[in-house]
Every structure is written in structure tokens, then in C-alpha cells.
Amino acid sequence: MSHAIQDRPLSVAPRRGTLSHARLPRWTPAAVAAGSVLAGVGTGLAAGWHSKVQWGLISALLFVLVTYALTTKVEGSRQAKDRVATSLVWVCFVLAVVPLLSLAWVTVSKGLAVLDGYFLTHSMNGVLDAEAGGGIYHALLGTVEQVGIATLIAAPIGLLTAVYLVEYGGGKLAQAVTFFVDVMTGIPSIVAGLFVLTTWNLTLGFGPSGFAGAMALAILMMPVVVRSTEEMLKLVPNELREASLALGIPKWRTILKVVLPTAIGGITTGVMLAVARITGETAPVLLLVFGTKLINPNPFEGAQSSLPLYVYEQYAVGTDAAVARAWAAALVLIAFVMILNLVARGIARWKAPKTGR
């Protein structure tokens, strides 16, 4: 007789067993959040506070306190603690996302002003710092070449080092290598730049070039590649190695055909993240690549430019036109790194071991 139950007027509360209790409606957190923000903004406006940070803090505090009070009243103290923890997580999430979004917003809004086809395809040749015009072609080319060369050096060495550490290591040598990789992870980029400067440029007598910068970038990239590849190889189940060895497949082919393909998605992501990291490096580029306004397609001879270096130079000039160029270049830099990340994710998904039926 379900009719009878449904037809009962709502005002008659259903009889509660010990397992159920009063619950706040599902929209409560959203409503409390909206109310807190309104209250925060209202207080801020009324008191005439200039800083938006204060508005935000008041809102966040109100949100947590009101949630706690309301839940304690209606649902009980255990649920209140649960809700407060959830609220704190949300507040932290917003705190983390706000700067990120505002950074993206500022870069996009300021960068789009001068970003166009001309900007991407022309250098600063003959453009005075103070005047508008010019572009980043030379810097983009430099970044692609330097990062490309650095990856060509660092990725194979890093990959092979990781294979050695995971598949063959275990002795004193492996411990020493792990130690030095850890130390290398902590090298400040300017020190890597100085190292290449003293050996390659001062001792061996070469001039500034994209290649010199690429070597410093490779030094920074290598430990990151080793670490991430190592972690990925460790994730490959030992059973797969044994299954392969038990088929009479030699160890090197087991690594090449079973272990690496199983881990290739994660390894690619790791390498791409390392690439993204060095793409934004400024210090070693400043020391070793030197910077130029002209297009120099040869990374082995003469000064080049690069995106972070270009941003730095233009911002230092300080005129409106130069600052606009700096923002546009920064936007291109972010887009470049983001595209690399997307490519990495794509490859990781495409190459990941398939589980579907």
C-alpha cells in the first residue's frame, strides 16, 4: 500500500529509526558559500576596505563558521566535523585556483593586445625598443632549437641511466649514481649556466651560442628524466619481466620489448614535463645564449634569443610597447608549454597498456 504512505501530508515527520537522522538539504553548502561571499563583499564595501584579500578572507571564515554552526544544530557534531573538513578542502582549493586563474587571465588579456601573425613571424630586427612593432620569431626559433637540442642530449642519457638503475643496478655504482642524480636535481639553474660558461666558453674558448645554452638546459633536465623514468620502470610488475625471461627472451630484449613499452606512456609524460620545465629557464640562457634582436637559425654559432630571455629583456626596457611585447611573448611561452603538456597526455593515453575488452 505505497499509496497510503505517499499520500500522507509532508508535515507529518516519518518515524525515524536509529540509523537515520535529520539532514541538511543538498544545496546547503552552495547556499552558505553564496551567502558568505555576499556577506564578505558587503562588509568590505561597507567598511570601505581597499584590499580584496580581506573580502575573501572574511567570506572564507564565514563559510566555515556558518557551515559548522548550521550542521551542529541540525545534524550533530560528528557530521559537523566532517562538513568543516570538506569546507576547508574547498576553501584551500579556491585559494589555490584563484592565483592561477588570475595569472592566466592577466597574461591572456594583456598578451592578446599585440599577439598576431606578424608578431609570430617577425624578429626585432631594426625595431627600436621604445617603438611598437617587431615580433618574437627569433626568440621562438631559439627556444625550439635550444630545448630540442637539450632534449636530444638529456632524454636518451636520462632514459638509459634509469634503465641501468632499475634493471641492472643494485651495487655500489648504482648507489653512487642515485646520489649524484639527487644532487643534480637540486642544482640551481644559474649554477648550471656558470658551469657551462667556465668550461665551454672560458676554458675551451667558444663564443655564446644556442648549443651552449642547450648544454646547461640538458644538465637541468637530465635528473628530472632519470627520476621520473625510474619511477615508471619500478611500476612495471616483476611478473612481466619473469614471464618474458621464462620464454627464453634475453634480458635486453625483455627490457626493450616488454618493460619499456609497458612504461612508455609514463616515461613520455615525464620527459615532456622536464621539457616544459626547462622551456621557462632564463638564467643559463642569459649567460650562454646572450640574446639578440636578429634571426639566427644556427644554434651552434653566434648569439640567439629565447622566449623567457625575450620577456625579460622587453620588460626591462619598460616602455608601453615593450611591455606589451613582453606579455604577448609570455602568453606564447605558456601556450607552448601547455601544448607540450597536452601532447604528452595524448601520447600517454594512446600508449598506455590497454585493458578494454
Add this chain to the structure above:
Amino acid sequence: MAKRIDVSGLSAYYGAHKAIDDISMTVEPRSVTAFIGPSGCGKSTFLRTLNRMHEVTPGGRVEGKVMLDDENLYGTNVDPVAVRRTVGMVFQRPNPFPTMSIFDNVAAGLRLNGNYKKSQLNDIVEKSLKGANLWNEVKDRLNKPGSGLSGGQQQRLCIARAIAVEPDVLLMDEPCSALDPISTLAIEDLIGELKERFTIVIVTHNMQQAARVSDRTAFFNLAAVGQPGKLIELDDTERIFSNPSVQATEDYISGRFG
């Protein structure tokens, strides 16, 4: 070509720890020999010494002799890779290669060893899958990943992969312990067929299974935890289960310990 295994005075170590002590036995060709015994008595370790997989474990070390017909697996100049092509292995948990299709899984041993003719590959894969009683279930999806099969199918895929390289001996370490009763039965039937062509050694925790599939049964035991495991007796399965010559065997089989 099924071969006879003749083990004499075999001990195996993990670093300083001696896992099995002074084992000698003969395994007849074209027969199924079951290893039974309590956990930790070294059945897996002993099995892995028979195709030189024991030394893959860090610190793994072996003393003694394993004759395969008239060749000592532990002789000088013996290549462990060649040994493993002759003595295949199926593991406790099904472990198909996750990046490979069903076809590639079966072909893996041949492809990665490099000794096959392209034209033969299709035939060998079909023959091996038929040999593992899996052909009818997968013939329409050979290009799908092997990890999409059920546990029992995956285990038969691993058996197909192992017999595709035409070994002389097939070692199985508790091949059914991760499977349901129906899949277990399928694999037991398969073992009965495979013994026409291979020498089979199977580790099992299931007495009924040992009684059902094996011709000879070896009972292993250890004096105490931490002590090395020993071979207590090896005899015809019928005799072991009806009238064993050692009291410990009878105690174990009748469930009085272990």
C-alpha cells in the same frame, strides 16, 4: 620432444638463506609430476631451479646438478636463455603482456627470440591457441588486448604463449590457484592433453588436483620455519594417496598438519 629430468644433490639459496636442501629426483618424460607440501617448503624455489629462473632473483644461487636427458643445465657454458627456451614456465597469476594483443602475446616468444619464419607465425599461433583450448573463444578477437580476457582465459593464454616456443618441459607453479572451479577444470583437462607432448611438472596446493592430474607425486616438507625444505618422497600418485611409505606424507595428505 619431451625429455627426462634427473636432479641430483640440488640445493638453492636466497643470499645466505638455504631454501631447499639436497634434492634428488627423476621426472619421467610424457608424464605429469605434482609437487605438494606446506607453504614455504620450497616447491616454487625448486621448480624455478629447473629452468634457471631461480638465479633471476637477486641473491639466488644453486648448487647441484639438473640433467635434461644428457645435458647438465648448470654445466659451464650453458646459456640460461637457451635453457628457458627448452623448459617453459606458467606462473601462479596469469601475466599476459599488457601492451600486446592476444596474437602478439602468443607470438611473443618466437618474435622476441627472432627464430621464426613470418609465414609460419599464423599457423603456430593458431596451433598453440588450439593446444591451450582457447582458440574457439578468441579466434574472432586476436587483435584485442590479452588483458581483456577472463582470468581463466588469461591463464590459458599464458599456457599457449609457453607452448608456442615448443619447449620440452612445461613447469606450472600453482596455475589454478587464482582461478574459479570451471576454469580450473578446463586447465586440468588441458594438462591431460599436454602430457602427450611435454614433460609436465605442476605445483599445487590442492590434493584433489594432484590426485586428478598427476602420474607421480612428490611431497616436500620442512623441519621448521626457517629451515630448508626437503623432498620427503616421490612415488606413483596412487601410492602416495593410498599408502605412502613415510608417516609425514600420510599426516599431510589426511590433513593432520599443514
